[in-house]
Amino acid sequence: MSSPSKKPSVLAVGRLYCDFIFTGLPRMPTLGTEVFADSFGAHAGGGAFITAAHLSQLGHASFLAAMLPQAPYNDLMQSDLTTSNVDLSMCASLSNEDGPQMTVAMVSDSDRSFLTHRAGPAFPKISVNDIKKHDVRHIHIGEITSLIANPDIIDMAHSLGITISTDCGWDDDFDARQLQPFLGKIDLFLPNQTEMDELQNTCIGDKLASITVVKRGDQGATLFAPGQTLNMPAFLTEVIDTTGAGDAFNAGFLSMWLEGASHETSLKAGNQRGALSVRTRGGFSPVTGSACIS
Numbered sequence: 522m523s524s525p526s527k528k529p530s531v532l533a534v535g536r537l538y539c540d541f542i543f544t545g546l547p548r549m550p551t552l553g554t555e556v557f558a559d560s561f562g563a564h565a566g567g568g569a570f571i572t573a574a575h576l577s578q579l580g581h582a583s584f585l586a587a588m589l590p591q592a593p594y595n596d597l598m599q600s601d602l603t604t605s606n607v608d609l610s611m612c613a614s615l616s617n618e619d620g621p622q623m624t625v626a627m628v629s630d631s632d633r634s635f636l637t638h639r640a641g642p643a644f645p646k647i648s649v650n651d652i653k654k655h656d657v658r659h660i661h662i663g664e665i666t667s668l669i670a671n672p673d674i675i676d677m678a679h680s681l682g683i684t685i686s687t688d689c690g691w692d693d694d695f696d697a698r699q700l701q702p703f704l705g706k707i708d709l710f711l712p713n714q715t716e717m718d719e720l721q722n723t724c725i726g727d728k729l730a731s732i733t734v735v736k737r738g739d740q741g742a743t744l745f746a747p748g749q750t751l752n753m754p755a756f757l758t759e760v761i762d763t764t765g766a767g768d769a770f771n772a773g774f775l776s777m778w779l780e781g782a783s784h785e786t787s788l789k790a791g792n793q794r795g796a797l798s799v800r801t802r803g804g805f806s807p808v809t810g811s812a813c814i815s
Contacts, residue, residue, distance in 0.1 A: 529779045530582040530656050532611070534644045534674065535569030535663025537587035538637065539594040539623045542802055544762050546629040558627075564803035565601035566624055568688050569644075569663030571765040571804035574605035575772030575794055584655055586611040586644045594621055604807045608655070613645035626764045633763055635691075643667035647674065652681055659683060659779055661771065664690030669699050675706045684708040684779075688771060689716040698723070704730050709778070711736065711771050734774060734788070736767045741792055744784050753788035756796035765804020770795035 545559025565574075569587055577583035585607050589595060591614065602609065615622065619641035627634045644667065652660075660678050662668045668675070668687050678685045687703075689712035700720065704710065710730035712720065714737045733745045741755040773794025777787040798804060 528579070528581045528776070529658035530584065531573070531576050531659045531661060531775065531779070532584045532586060532647075532652070532655070532657045533569040533573035533576070533607075533661045533663060534586040534647065534671075535667045536567045536622060536639065536643050537570050537585070537589065537598075537612075538566040539590060539598055539621065540564045540566030540626055540764065540803060541623065542626040542628065542762060542764055544628045544802055546627055548629055549627060549632055549634055560802060562802050563597040564805070565598040565605070566626075566765065566804055567663055568690060568765070568768040568771075569661070569667075570602075570605070570607065571768035572661055572663065572688075572771045572775070573607045574601075574805040575769045575798070576776060577606045579772060579776045579794075581776065582608070582655070584608045584611055584657065586647050586651075588613055588615045588619075588622070588641055588644060590615055590622060591617055591619075594623065601803070601805060605805060611645070611647060611651055611655075615641045626762075628762050628764065643670060647677070649677060649681065652677070652683065657683060659775065660685045661775065662687040663768070664688055664692075665700060665703075666690060666692055668703060672703065675703065679706070686711060686771070686775065688768065689713070689720070691716060708732065709734070709775075711767070711774070713767050714738070714740075732784075734791070736770055736791075736795070738763070738766075742770065742788050744788055746784065749784065751784055751788060753785065753792055755792050758796045758800060760799045762802045763799050764802075766795045766798045768804055769798035 543558035573583045573585045622640040624637040686709035707730040710733045735743045744751040770791040774787045774791030777790040
């Protein structure tokens with residue numbers, strides 16, 4: 522682990538996936554056809570881990586609560602888990618009976634698609650003592666389905682005076698109405714534009730969290746807060762793989778927001794981190810920590 526940081530400690534919770542990422546596809550596969558990728562790699566994935574890894578690179582004491590895989594998937598992810606410097610002491614392991622938890626990501630120049638298998642619980646039970654022991658000042662949830670399955674984490678965070686944020690995450694089976702009871706209790710909601718459009722078309726209308734940041738890819742990001750709407754353009758950069766770019770954005774935004782920076786500064790930091798992420802394959806790369814973009 523890296524040396525202790527003066528920046529606020531953050532706990533990210535959510536599903537940890539083994540990402541099999543195919544990049545450079547000439548087109549997306551269709552039934553009865555075959556396409557060939559220019560590049561392939563296996564990486565640690567899932568929104569919680571990717572955000573935690575980027576927060577660690579940004580100097581935060583970063584903790585992950587997730588279910589670790591069994592062999593052979595643990596071996597495929599070990600390098601990413603180690604080089605991320607994320608503290609895994611609040612993680613537990615999936616059983617062999619749970620099976621693998623994995624995502625196949627297919628990336629072409631103009632589109633991307635994911636095929637995912639979930640297994641077992643999203644993350645192990647977290648206690649008040651865990652939070653106090655590590656002086657956690659913020660909890661970030663990788664996907665809204667994990668929050669809905671574990672709603673007590675909101676009350677625990679608030680009882681300890683800890684702020685809480687959540688990404689959205691795509692799920693065809695997700696009933697958007699399940700989100701309504703939680704929006705008013707979340708300090709920061711971080712959906713992408715597609716997710717936000719779907720939510721607004723189904724149930725939530727204009728009922729947003731205290732702060733809602735909508736990630737719009739190469740169009741930048743838009744923040745909604747009481748009495749304020751703020752747009753921030755994206756950084757122009759070479760794009761290799763957009764997997765996890767939104768989760769990297771979360772880390773950049775959170776890092777500045779937790780230190781009391783303005784919304785404008787936080788949005789810029791989020792866009793910068795997202796732009797750095799798309800330069801390499803996978804949601805997290807050790808080289809991102811030393812890279813810069815302007």
